Amino acid sequence: MMNKCQKILDHKCNVFVNRQLIYNRPEQFFADNGVMAIEHADFDGVERIALVTGGEVVSTFDSPETAVLGRCEKIQEIIIGEDRLIQFSGCAKGEACTIVLRGANEQLLDEAERSLHDALCVLSQTAKETKTVLGGGCSEALMANAVDDLAKTVAGKESLAVESFARALRMLPGIIADNAGYDSSELVAQLRAAHAAGKSTCGLNMNNGTIGDMRELGVTESWKLKRQMLNSATEAAEMILRVDDILRATPRPREDRPH
Structure with missing residues (x-):
């Protein structure tokens, strides 16, 4: 065991992260030689550390000359709630990070986590499809x-369906205004007037509840997600319209009640 510890020192590192338990004697050996030993690191955690520090995960220590060491400015232990965590900051590559969410109760934390997850999903899809x-x-x-x-x-009654689709599209800006706490009817009317006047880049500025130029404000959305949203909504509406009748089944009798 001490031979393996000496091989680790030959790598000229000052921090050693191990997925398994480090016994007292090797830990003291590392401490005497100025090496911080971190034990019980999970596999995903080791992969993330390697990603942000620019190092490589190794399973053997026989070739120190080929090993790639990671680098960061500071390593410290922090306490979040009842958990003790090891924080790596000032990492060289910075290709990954940990986001700490705080909230007054579990419901707010869950909502914040869902919102963050949705935002990251949109970001990842936009990175794949940049339009x-x-x-x-x-x-x-x-x-x-x-x-x-x-x-x-369009002639005939089909034109009514096409007009209904247009009205459904105009409901989306109204939902945005309602969610922001503004008068949706007034803002949608102003938006229609702006587009009728040829201002095709105008949209809802929810910072102050007015109509603004979305290109100047930098308000954009993923083309891929926008297309998927419209396709999914259209398919759902078509599925409902195809329903001719509803057959209601008789409720299943409960065992504790007489027939």
């Missing part, structure tokens, strides 16, 4: 106007 569209209801207003123009060329 974006203007947000703030601008894209929906443009699509609604295009569908309205199409409805004028």
Whole structure:
């Protein structure tokens, strides 16, 4: 065992992270030689440490000349709640990080975690498909106007369905305004007037509850997610419209009640 510890020292490192238990004698040996020993690191944690510090995970210590050491500015133990954690800061590569969420209760923490997860999912999809569209209801207003123009060329009752689709698109900017606590009817009317005047980049500025230029404000959305959202909503509406009738089954009799 001490031979293996000496091989670790030959790597010229000052921090050693191990996935398994480090016994007292090796730990004291590392401490005497100025090496911090961290034990019981989980596999995902070791992979993340290697990613952010620029090092490589090794399973043997026979070739110190080929090992790649990671680097960071500071390592410290922090306490979050009742948990003790090891924090690596000032990492060389910085390709990964840990986000600590705090909240007054479990419900707020769950909501914050869901919101963060949704934001990261959008970010990852946008990184894969870099095409974006203007947000703030601008894209929906443009699509609604295009569908309205199409409805004028459709004959018969089908034109009513096309107009309904345009109205559904205009409801999305209203939902954005409602969620921000503003008067959705007033803002949607202003948005329609702006697009009718040729201001095709206008959308809802939820910072102050007005109409603004989404391109100047930098409000964009992922084109891929926007397309998927519209396709999913359209498919759901079509599925409901295909339902001709509903057959209600007789409730199953309970065993504790007489027939």
